Amino acid sequence: MRKHFEKGTILFIVILFGIAGYLQLSIVKSTQKLRGEELVKTEQYAQKIATLIRQKTDNTILETLEKNRGVREDLNKILEAFLTKQFIYMFVLYQDANGHFRFLLDGSLKKEEKAAFKEIFIPKSNKFVEAYTTGKMQIIEQKKVGDTEDIWMTILYPILVDGKTEALLSLELSSTYANYLNTFNSPLMRIVHWMQLFLLVSMIMLIFLAYRYYHLNHSLTIDKTTAYTKYYINNFFSKKKITEYNAFLVDIDEFKDINKKYGYAFGDKLIKMFVQRMKNKLIYGSKIVASGGAEFLIFLPKTTHDFKTLTEAFYKEIKTIPYELDGHTLYLQVSMSALRISSESKLYSDVQRVLDEHLMLVKNKGKNHLKIIDDSENDKLKYGNLDYIKEAISERRICCLYQPIVDITQDKTVKYEALVRMIDRDDTSKIVSPYYFLYAIKDTSQYIKMSKMVLEDVFGTLEKYPTVQISMNLDLNDLYNAHLMEMIDKYLKKCQKISKRITFEIVEDRDIFDYEKVNAIFGQLRKYGSKVAIDDFGSGYANYAYLTKLDVDILKIDGSLIGTLLTFPERSKMILHSIKELAERLKLEVIAEFVENEEICEILKEIGITYAQGYHFGRPAPIDHYIK
Amino acid sequence: MKMKKIVFTLLLLFGQLYAMERESTLKLYHHLFRHLFHKEVISVYVEDREYQKVFASSPFIRLVPYLKDADFVMITSDRVLEEVQKRKLSSKTILFATKYKYLEASKRIIGAFYWRKSRSQYLFLQDRLNEHNISLPAGYSKFILDEL
Known part of the structure; x- marks a missing residue:
């Protein structure tokens, strides 16, 4: 849009320039024509005056004018008569023996302007000498600024007697007359002048706008530290x-x-x-x-x-x-x-x-x-890009992997934890952890869409495998999300038999302040027989205080407490013992996460923890991987 | 604010043109005075208001109210010419005219600067310069005449 406007503006200005140029050229041609016509007329005047002077002086111009004051005055009057608005000055000069020009006749009307007979005259142009010596008419185009600004053109007409220049007739066309002639072009000129004015104003405005744009752009692009914005x-x-x-x-x-x-x-x-x-x-x-x-x-x-x-x-x-x-x-x-x-x-x-x-x-x-x-x-x-995730959701490249939770006393898988994953767009064998993408879509509609896909996957799996139990993660914030909770409730209600085989693992990334509300939501989740577990118990926000206020079924011990079993065995065992005993008294099940090897598994057995989860028992994988 | 600036610039421009004309006239006289006198400041008698304005701005020209105090007298009117002719001025006082006819009227006037047919005319008469023992540099030769 802006580009079209710019192109249009430039084209418009170029056309205006073109028209102005064309009109200007027409005016120049027309002016030249008028000038030519004026020159012809002036030359005709000059011829007539020269003939008259020759006749009146019997071809002895200087001699007669020197001797006969009457002839001088008569001729001056004739010159005066020729002085119209066309001519500003009309005078006759001769060149003395020293080469100085002197007035012979002067047609000036005002007394103070009239030159005296034989008064010296110092011309500014060499054309006076040229006209005198060559005997050929000369034209001087006077400058528009300076001494002679009121003269348009000077026509120097040599008065010849027997082929020799006896005097020089100077006819000076006035600038006023030139302006008068120009009025014939005035309608056209007026248009051109208006166009020129318009173009000038446009140019000034464009320059001004460009200047403003530069400054504005500079202030928008350069910070006071001289860095970019x-x-x-x-x-x-x-x-x-x-x-x-x-x-x-x-x-x-x-x-x-x-x-x-x-x-x-x-x-x-x-x-x-x-x-x-x-x-x-x-x-x-x-x-x-x-x-x-x-x-x-x-x-x-x-x-x-x-x-x-x-x-x-x-x-x-x-x-x-x-x-x-x-x-x-x-x-x-x-x-x-x-x-x-x-x-x-x-x-x-x-x-x-x-x-x-x-x-x-x-x-x-x-x-x-x-x-x-x-x-x-x-x-x-790459994976944190919202568009990328959006595309993955729309292409259903969101899936659940399942990690077994094992009863280590019987070495038997009792449950699977559903873990959400994204499949890479270009390499479908590449499975992307939620660490990369979950944060980016929190609080967006995409999160709800993704949760729905997870629920579909989990319920689909539970339906397909009637003996399987699955636990799935819910963020504390999810519990407050009415839309999401409504969706979960709908699923639970719809598949009530299946609901008994679901555990909701609640993950907290902040403190709980309204336990009543959370308990009410837990109640809603458990309404159809589902269980509620506290994830990452023993670290961060998931602490003992919860147990006094929240009604849960399972504690999932945080992986960091399991990880230290080998590095700080005594203290870690003591802590795990205390959690296990507490859970027993509260009639809660306990699951240990991050069990990576047999050694840890044996320690857990020693402590008396029944359920465990970790790479030792199996990595997250499609459910088919575990249930043949 | 911007409009004021534009108006101010235009005024300055016209003022500048006017100043340039005055400047060139002053320059012409400064140049002449440098060759006529061996003084830092020249006392000038001039009655014409325009000339007074031009000369008033010069640090090398002092305008004097009396003919007798002047080094350089400008004959700008018939009255000044009469005054000059009546009084016995010092032979060192230089007279200069602003009209051709004054050159004819008094042989004491060494030269003139005036306008004829829209052209400036600058004249000096050799014999009159000689009388004052004035020799002008070569640059003035085209303005020096043997006779009127």
């Missing part, structure tokens, strides 16, 4: 592929302290200096984007140079070399994360998210450090 980079990556770049996220640690200590003006100058140093060190085509405070997102074009070497050299340059400013020497502490962007990345905001996460890790581990992000993180970029 997010607006710029958004536009930039709407045209360029992010995959052609690698990225850094750089942050000056404790910059607030610098501002506090040296003042904001100093801080601003320092940050500009910092940006400048980054610019100097980065390869051509790099983009530094101010992403807030003293944090900068940098995109640098991919090169054949080793990314790690390049990144480390850059980090060293900006960090280890001191900054000299206003008599102060400062060593900056800088945290930085760097990512080699994979060919599958699409959004710059995703890149920023990954860099952000890793910069946060750097900061949490004491700041002032460089983290080059592992290439596998690119999977997060």
Whole structure:
């Protein structure tokens, strides 16, 4: 749309220029024609006057005029008579023995303008001499600015007697007359002038708009730190592929302290200096984007140079070399994360998210450090892309894998945990963990769609295998999601027999404040015989306090407590013992997660834990893998 | 604000053109004075208001109210010519005219600067320059006449 407008505007202006040019040319031609006609007329006048002078003086011009004042006055009057608005001056000169021009006759009407007889005249043009010596008429086109601005043209007509110049008749056409002649072209000229004015105004406006656009664009694209703005980079990556770049996220640690200590003006100058140093060190085509405070997102074009070497050299340059400013020497502490962007990345905001996460890790581990992000993180970029997930859901590339939960006392699988997975678009053998994609769709409609697919899968499996029990995960937030809960309720109600074989494992990523409501939801889940388990018990938010307030059936001991059985066996056993005893008293089942080997399994048996889950018993796999 | 700037610029432009004309006239006289006198500041008697305005801006010209105090007298009117002829001015005082006819009227006037047919005319008479022992540089030769 904008392009069409621009093209249209340019075409319109070009057409106007064309028309104005054509009209201007027509006027020039017409003016030349009028000028030619005037010259012919003037020459005819000059001939007549010259003949008259010759006749009146009997071909002895100088002699007669010197001697006979009466003839002089008569001829002056004749010249006066010829002075109309066409001619401004009309006079006759002769050249004395010294080569000076002197007046013989002057047709001026005003006394003060009238030159005296034989008064000296110093012409500005050499054409006077030329006309006199050659005996040929000369035309002087007078300048429009300067002494002779009121004269349009001077026609110098030599008065010859026996082939020799005796006097020089000067007829001077006035500028006023030229303007008068131009009025014949005036309608056309008026149009041209209006067009020229319009074009001029348009051009001025365009220049003004261009100037304003430049300033506005500059303020929108360049930050006060001299780095680019997010607006710029958004536009930039709407045209360029992010995959052609690698990225850094750089942050000056404790910059607030610098501002506090040296003042904001100093801080601003320092940050500009910092940006400048980054610019100097980065390869051509790099983009530094101010992403807030003293944090900068940098995109640098991919090169054949080793990314790690390049990144480390850059980090060293900006960090280890001191900054000299206003008599102060400062060593900056800088945290930085760097990512080699994979060919599958699409959004710059995703890149920023990954860099952000890793910069946060750097900061949490004491700041002032460089983290080059592992290439596998690119999977997060790829699979964390909302469009990619959306496509996977619509193509039903979402599935459940099942991991067995085993009664270790009888070495018998009693249940399977359904674990959601995504299948890679290009490589269907590649199964993607929810770690990469679940976070991206939380609180979106896609999450509900995915949950529905999981429920369909779980209920389908339960229907297909009537003896199988399955546990599935529910986030605490899911319980508050009315839409999702309604959907679960519908499934449970519809398949009440199946419902008895389902366990809902509740995962918490935050504290529970309204236990009553949660208990009510648990009640809703258990209405048709399903069980409720607390996942990751013994770590994070899933603690003992829950047991006092929540009505659950199963405790799933957090994997971290199982993992320490081999490294800190005594204490770990004690803790597991206490959980087991507590569960027994509360009449709860206990499941140990992350059981990776026989040794752990034996310890669990010793403690008296009945159920276990982990790679030792089987990895997540399609249900057919376990039930033949 | 921008409109004011434009108006101000146009005024400045016209003012500049006017100033340029005055500047060129002043330059012409400065040049002449440099060759006529060996003084830093020249006392000039001139009655014409326009000339007074032009000369007033020069640091090398001091306008004087009396003929007797002037190094350089500009004959701009018949009255000034009469005054000059009546009074006995110092032989060192240089008279200069702004009309051709004054050159004819008084042989004491060394030259004139005036306009004829829209062309500036700048004249000096050799014998009159000689009387004042004035020799002008070669650049003036085309303006120096042997006789009127």
